[in-house]
Structures are given as C-alpha cells and as structure tokens.
Amino acid sequence: MLEHDCPVIEDPDFLLAALERANDAVVIVDSDLRVSHFNAAAELVWGLNRTEVLGRHVGCLGLEDLQQHSAPVSGETSGDDAFRTRSSEITIKRKDGSRVRAALSLSRVEAGGRTSTIAYVRDITAEADRRARSALLSEVADRTNRAVVVTDPDRRIVYVNAAFAGMFGYTPEEATGRQLRELIAGRHTDPETLARLRRCIDEENGGEEEVLAYDKNGDEIWVSANVKAFRNARGQVKYMFALLTDITETRQLRSLQQLIMNALADEIPLTDIADRLCRRVEEIAPDVVSSLLHIDTAGLIHPLGGPSLPEDYSRALDGVAIGPDIGSCGSAAYYGEAVLAQDIDTDPRWQPFKTRPLEVGLRACWSTPIKGKDGRVIGTFAFYFRECRPPSRWHQRIVDACVHLGALAIERKEARAQIARLAYYDTLTGLPNRARLRDMIAEAVQACPAGGHVALAFLDVDNFKDVNDTLGHSAGDELLVEFAQRLRAQIQPGDLLGRLGGDEFVIVLPNRDASEASTVASRITEAVSTPLPIGTRQVPMSASIGISIYPDNADDIDTLIQQADAAMYKAKRAGRSTYRFFSADMDRLAEQRLAHSAALRSAIANDALKLHYQPQIRTSDGAIHGVEALARWHDPVLGEVSPAKFIPLAEECGLIEQIGLWSVREACRQMAEWRKAGLDIPCVSVNLSPINFQNVNLASVVAGILADHGLPAEVLMLEITEGVFLNERSVAIETMNALRKQGVGLSLDDFGTGYSSLSRLAHLPIRELKIDRSFMRDVESDPTARAIVTTVIRVGQSLQLTVVAEGVETDGQRDLLAELGCDVVQGFLYARALSPPAFGRWLLDHSATRAGAMLRRVGRSLARPPAGFSPHDAQAGAGSHQAGVANTI
Numbered sequence: 001m002l003e004h005d006c007p008v009i010e011d012p013d014f015l016l017a018a019l020e021r022a023n024d025a026v027v028i029v030d031s032d033l034r035v036s037h038f039n040a041a042a043e044l045v046w047g048l049n050r051t052e053v054l055g056r057h058v059g060c061l062g063l064e065d066l067q068q069h070s071a072p073v074s075g076e077t078s079g080d081d082a083f084r085t086r087s088s089e090i091t092i093k094r095k096d097g098s099r100v101r102a103a104l105s106l107s108r109v110e111a112g113g114r115t116s117t118i119a120y121v122r123d124i125t126a127e128a129d130r131r132a133r134s135a136l137l138s139e140v141a142d143r144t145n146r147a148v149v150v151t152d153p154d155r156r157i158v159y160v161n162a163a164f165a166g167m168f169g170y171t172p173e174e175a176t177g178r179q180l181r182e183l184i185a186g187r188h189t190d191p192e193t194l195a196r197l198r199r200c201i202d203e204e205n206g207g208e209e210e211v212l213a214y215d216k217n218g219d220e221i222w223v224s225a226n227v228k229a230f231r232n233a234r235g236q237v238k239y240m241f242a243l244l245t246d247i248t249e250t251r252q253l254r255s256l257q258q259l260i261m262n263a264l265a266d267e268i269p270l271t272d273i274a275d276r277l278c279r280r281v282e283e284i285a286p287d288v289v290s291s292l293l294h295i296d297t298a299g300l301i302h303p304l305g306g307p308s309l310p311e312d313y314s315r316a317l318d319g320v321a322i323g324p325d326i327g328s329c330g331s332a333a334y335y336g337e338a339v340l341a342q343d344i345d346t347d348p349r350w351q352p353f354k355t356r357p358l359e360v361g362l363r364a365c366w367s368t369p370i371k372g373k374d375g376r377v378i379g380t381f382a383f384y385f386r387e388c389r390p391p392s393r394w395h396q397r398i399v400d401a402c403v404h405l406g407a408l409a410i411e412r413k414e415a416r417a418q419i420a421r422l423a424y425y426d427t428l429t430g431l432p433n434r435a436r437l438r439d440m441i442a443e444a445v446q447a448c449p450a451g452g453h454v455a456l457a458f459l460d461v462d463n464f465k466d467v468n469d470t471l472g473h474s475a476g477d478e479l480l481v482e483f484a485q486r487l488r489a490q491i492q493p494g495d496l497l498g499r500l501g502g503d504e505f506v507i508v509l510p511n512r513d514a515s516e517a518s519t520v521a522s523r524i525t526e527a528v529s530t531p532l533p534i535g536t537r538q539v540p541m542s543a544s545i546g547i548s549i550y551p552d553n554a555d556d557i558d559t560l561i562q563q564a565d566a567a568m569y570k571a572k573r574a575g576r577s578t579y580r581f582f583s584a585d586m587d588r589l590a591e592q593r594l595a596h597s598a599a600l601r602s603a604i605a606n607d608a609l610k611l612h613y614q615p616q617i618r619t620s621d622g623a624i625h626g627v628e629a630l631a632r633w634h635d636p637v638l639g640e641v642s643p644a645k646f647i648p649l650a651e652e653c654g655l656i657e658q659i660g661l662w663s664v665r666e667a668c669r670q671m672a673e674w675r676k677a678g679l680d681i682p683c684v685s686v687n688l689s690p691i692n693f694q695n696v697n698l699a700s701v702v703a704g705i706l707a708d709h710g711l712p713a714e715v716l717m718l719e720i721t722e723g724v725f726l727n728e729r730s731v732a733i734e735t736m737n738a739l740r741k742q743g744v745g746l747s748l749d750d751f752g753t754g755y756s757s758l759s760r761l762a763h764l765p766i767r768e769l770k771i772d773r774s775f776m777r778d779v780e781s782d783p784t785a786r787a788i789v790t791t792v793i794r795v796g797q798s799l800q801l802t803v804v805a806e807g808v809e810t811d812g813q814r815d816l817l818a819e820l821g822c823d824v825v826q827g828f829l830y831a832r833a834l835s836p837p838a839f840g841r842w843l844l845d846h847s848a849t850r851a852g853a854m855l856r857r858v859g860r861s862l863a864r865p866p867a868g869f870s871p872h873d874a875q876a877g878a879g880s881h882q883a884g885v886a887n888t889i
Helices: 012-020 040-046 125-143 162-168 180-184 191-203 248-265 269-282 312-316 328-334 355-359 393-425 434-446 464-471 473-490 515-527 557-573 585-604 645-652 656-675 698-707 730-741 756-762 781-797 812-818 834-861 871-888
Strands: 025-029 035-038 085-093 099-109 114-121 147-151 157-160 206-214 220-233 236-246 288-295 301-305 339-341 366-372 377-385 454-461 496-501 506-508 533-534 537-539 543-550 579-581 609-618 624-635 639-641 684-685 714-720 745-751 768-771 802-805
Touching: 012 125, 012 515, 025 040, 035 147, 035 533, 040 114, 085 248, 099 645, 114 537, 147 162, 162 220, 162 236, 162 698, 191 206, 191 220, 191 339, 220 393, 236 248, 236 537, 248 269, 248 393, 269 288, 269 301, 269 393, 301 312, 301 328, 301 339, 328 339, 328 366, 328 377, 328 464, 366 393, 377 393, 393 434, 434 454, 434 464, 434 557, 454 473, 454 515, 454 557, 464 473, 473 496, 473 506, 473 533, 506 515, 506 802, 543 557, 557 579, 557 768, 585 624, 609 656, 609 834, 624 645, 624 834, 639 684, 645 656, 656 684, 656 698, 656 714, 698 714, 698 730, 768 781, 768 812, 781 812
Parallel strands: 543 579, 624 684, 684 714, 714 745, 745 768, 768 802
Antiparallel strands: 025 035, 025 114, 085 099, 099 114, 147 157, 147 236, 206 220, 220 236, 288 301, 288 377, 339 366, 366 377, 454 506, 454 543, 496 506, 533 537, 609 624, 624 639
C-alpha cells in the first residue's frame, strides 16, 4: 500500500481538466458511490462511453467493493488535509467481454463538506503477462533435471536453477556472483574443451561439448554442456546461457557397454575384449589404471587385461592362488566382496606384491569380485590410483557396469571352453574323443625324431555288450569310467589316451618301439583284468589290444589306426584279454571284414535285418508318445552283431543308405499292421544317415512308402544328427524342408553332444529334440549334467519343440525330467528295444496298468458325488468311462 499526502485543491475545474488529460484512468465517486467523473483514459480501459457511466452506481464498473477499499485506516483523521491512498491489482471486465489487468489506487478527498473517492486505474495487462511468463519460466527451469546457468559477459553467475544445486551441490546463493569455471572445473577437466566452448561463444553464438566436471565434494561428473550467447542490438554479449546435462551414465557407460557387447557379438577373443574394456575405462576415468583378472575353478589368478600395468607385474600374477592376504584382487576373490587398499605401501595384504606397483606410481588399489550366475567368483575388476584415496561415486558407477560386462565375457569364455570339451572330449570319461585323437596322433607323428618310433594301441573292452544288455546302460557307463581310470594309471605323462566311442579306446605311445609297447600292453592287460564291483555283482573286465608301430608298419594316421584295429580283432580271436601286434598276415582280417560286408549285404537283400521298438512315454500322463525303431542283426555264423559294429561297417561299405530306406519301409509296414490290429501307436521314429539326406529323391521316396501303407505323414519321425547339416549343404537342407512340408517329422538326435547345432537350430525344420543318453547317468547328482539337460529343455521350449530324453533308467531321472519340463522319456525304465510281438504285449500291459490307475482315480472321485448327483448317475458315468478305457486298450 502506498501512502502520500495530496494538496487541497482550490480550483475544482482546473483539477478536473488536469484529470481529463491524465494517462491513467480516473474515476471519481461520490459518497453515495455514484460515478461523478469518468475521464477519457477510463473510457479506453473499460470500453464504455462516459454517458453510460456518469450518475450510475460504481458497481457498473465492477467496483462494488470500492467502499471498503476507501474506508479510513484505524486511527486515521477525517480532516481535509489528510487522507491515505491504497493500491491493489484488479481485473476489469470490459463491455466487449474482454478482461484487463489493472493497478488500482484509491484516494479519499473531502471538500466543501462532501466526501469523494478518486480511483486511479492503470492498464498493466502486458506487465502482468510478463510477470506470469517469467514466473512460469523460472518454475520450469527449476523442475527440469538439466542444470541451467545464466552468466553476465564476465562469466559471473547471475542465475542457477534447482537442478544445478542438485547436480553440483551449490545453492543459488553460493553460486551467484562466482565464475562458472571456478565452481565446476577440476583436476582432470580438459582445458582444450573449455577453450573450444569459449571460441564457439565468441565466433558462433554457442556450441556443445562433453566435459568432465566436478561437484562441490570433488566427485567427477561427465556433462554435456550446451552454451549460447545472448547479444544486444550492437552485437555485444549481454548474457550467456548454459544447459548442463549429466551424461555420466547415459552416454559414457552406455558407450562402454556397447563397445563390449559388440566385441562379444563379433566373437573377439577374451583377452582382446578385456584390453578394450580397460582402455575405454581409462578414457572416461583418466585418474585410474584398470585391470581385469580371471579366476579359474581351482582358484588361480589369470590376467586378462591391464594395458597400463607393467607387463612383468601382470605375468607375475599368473597362476597365483587367491587368498585372504593376496593383495586387493586375491583377497576380493577369496572373500567374494570388494577390497580397498587405500595405501598399498602400508597395507599388510600388499607387502609381498607392492614393489612393482609403487615403482610406477600406483598408491592405492580397489578390487571388486566378478561373480557368475551360480555365485562363484570368476574374476575381479580393479582400479589402481596414483594417490592414496578411496573410489568416487563415478568410479563406483563404472565398476558396477564393468563387473556385469566382465561376467558376460568370462562366462562366455567358460561356456566356449565347455563347448570345446563337448566337441573334443568324451563327456563320460573326460578323455579326448575321436576328433581330438586324430590331431593328437598327428602331433606325435610329426614330433617323432628320425629313427624314432610311435606305438599306437587300439583297445576294445571285452563282452561289453553283455554288461549293457544284462545290467543296463548305467552299469555299462560305470564300467567304461573305471576302465578309463585304470588306463590312465598305466601310462606315462607323455603318453596320450583317448576314447574313439562305445567301448573302443586308443593309446598313443611316443618314442616307444615294439618292445616297450609290449611292456605297456602287458601292464594294461593285467591292470584291467580285476573284476569291477557294480552293485552286488562282481563284473569281469578285460580288454583286447591291437598295436601298430610308426613308421615300421605305416606312415599315415588312417593306416596306423586300421592296422591297430586289425591287430585288436586278432587279439579277440586269440581268446581276448590279450594283445597282438599288426603283421602282414593280418591282411586276412581285411578279408574277414570283406566277408562281414558280404554278410551284411546278404542280410539286407534277404530281409535278415530286423527292427526292434523302444517305447517313448509322455511325462505328463504316462501315455505312449511313440516308438523308436532300432535295427538288429543276427547272423547264422557271426551271431548277434551289435549296431555299434555293423552300422560303422555299413557306412564303410556304402550300405548305410540302403539300411536307412529299408528301416523306413519296415517301420511303416509294422505301423500299418499294428493299426490294423487295433494298437494305437501315435508315431514311429527311424534313424537315417546324413548320406540319406544327400539323396534329392528322399522326400518323394518317403511319400511313396507312406502311401503304400496308407499312413499319414504325421506318424513318421525321421531322426537326424547334426552331421546332416554340419556342412550346410543345400541338398540336405532342401530335402529336410521338403519332408517337413509334406508332414513328416524331423528329430535332432543326440542333441547336446555337439556345438554347431546351436547356431543353426532355430533355422532348421525340426519338430523334436532328443537329449543324448550320456547326460542321463549323472543328471540327478551332477550340477553340470543337470544344467546341460535344463538348457536343452529350455531351448526346446523356446522353439516350441518336443523334447525327448533317451537312456532314462530310474524313477528319479524320470521325475526330475518331468519337473524340468521334458515332454517325453525313453529307456530301460519302461522297456528295452522289443521285437514287434513283444512290444505288442508290452503295450497292452502298459495300457491296462494306466487304465487301472485311471479307474482307481475315477472310483475315488465317485466316492464323494457332488450335491444333487444320484447314485444311478454315478454308476452310469463309471460304466461309460470303463467302456471308453476298454476301447482304448
């Protein structure tokens, strides 16, 4: 409220004339609140002619409360020479409906015994709008998460918003009047970046740069600074405006993550990824030296990346065991939590290791453990500082990101190592497999000095099939594991041991002649002859061994293996549990193999091969899902010949394609016969060789076989191995697509034992995955086996494929697989491969068992009928259900 004295007016006419010329609107109201004067300016403000207002109550101007505005203040005298003026803001509604914001000042005047009130009104609409916009802009600036700074031409701060205070820790009062650089620049702020910003302001009115800034506590903040200059009409800088965005996480860390994720996608080696990670970290945190270490399953340290550390220091860490007093990294890995050595020189954990870091100016070390998905510490990520100090908030954010990225990279390395083990090492015994053995033999031959020898021993477990057939595959696996362990115990460190597959093993003896190889073979024969306890039985064990010598017998790998194989067969014929060397007379063995080939050809031609059928059972309800057809050969002379023997022989002799097509025809014939007899078997699976899929006519041949037997394509499932598509031959893939298009199912057999199928699986026209039996033995007790099985099941679920597990022999295995979501199981738990008549009997028994269990469940449910359900209804329902079950059987 404004107060002033007003002189006594001696000449009213003069006063009214002066008021008429005033720029502000003037309204005089008498004591009855009627308008007695309304000047020209008032006409403009209200949009009314004075003739419309004079003599009327002041309420017509929207000033109904004028009386209270003009009321005397408590204690105010009412003399002619004293009065008070009051000011306020009002909104005036004009005649045309528009509104005007106005400043109102009221004065009371007494003259000639009459009291009048003078209202001075000034249009402040534009000013009010400016104030409102200014308040709105200030509120918006305070609500944004970007720091806003306004400086004068001398770069002294005249305004900061609330976000500036939140980002840098300075209140507006602390910031106002100070230089912006003085507040946010620090030790590692790049002066060149600041100079570029100044040049942009001077030359181009503004620019944008990324710069490392510091808050009030000295913590680093990466900001994107967008700076603009506001100039007056003469082009002089009047104000400078800076918009500062915190890009610490959104820009720098995302770029770091993108760098590493791209490297992972490009299959870059882990050491290169670690080097890139450390270098990028040191770019965004110039005050640190970074290091990435791998901790193996034995708890040993292996440097991966540390480009700014001395090479000799990193090499010295390789192979060191983690522990409670092994620097920052070894201790962090040991305890599984971050460890800070703020002063390497005095920290007791660093005493054996401190010399080299101190020599290069590293004074402190902060290490954080990297953990895998299973919680195991698989690495560490460390920051070294050049001064004794703790990490900052920015350092913590970087490490949080790097620990995650390091875990991805290290776990990928371990996963690839596991894949390599699956590809080149036998999952049951851990020995090198057939693929790796060839490389090992080649290396031994290449390293053989002039005049030296390499002995190659081919071992076959005697009577192994009998163990599998009588005691089951788990007993057979146990025997193979023990056999491998006994072999390991008999060879020297430089010798090489591997498993070809099945019950066949190979030992490579570098720098051994025939005499020395004979000694080793004798020792092995004796060592493996001790019976093996399996359950309550003492299972006899022995091996037949064949030996060939490089270069005496042959100078190429394939011939050496063939010769040792031939010598092994000679040992078999000699009564087993012995060894024989290859000799020229073993050519007769080749003749014998020719005879076996002839016998196999004859068996195929005369329909002497038979198919046996192993049931596949759904885990959800125990119903039959299908059967797998497995070839069997009984020769009048050779007796029972294992598929492990005659299938490879068929491949060598070029007969495998015929056996595959015969199997499809015979399986379809049998399915048609079963259906005619009333046996409901949903599907039959038949194994085909990769060679079958090189036949461009395979799809049409299969379609013809199905048509001949009146079967829908859906009843046939063809099992393939990854060898079908390993070389990505277009013929094989086109054949698979043609089969799938006509409705024939494709099942990927032995999934999980290879590695190339993972990258192609999503693109293959398959309907089913089969988990290899080798994973079943330890699936209940071995976390690794369980993890692999779980992964295969999840892969199948994600691709909407049926997952079938082979080799299931116990209730525990079946229950675990069901819990994991495996759809179908097959194995000795239900039945071995059976002849068609035996399978028919088994199916009836299985169906009857299921029907009995179902009736018992129905009976239990009928024992408690729902309200309103009569006993007659219950009997009728049960009879109907029994009839349905009988029809199913």
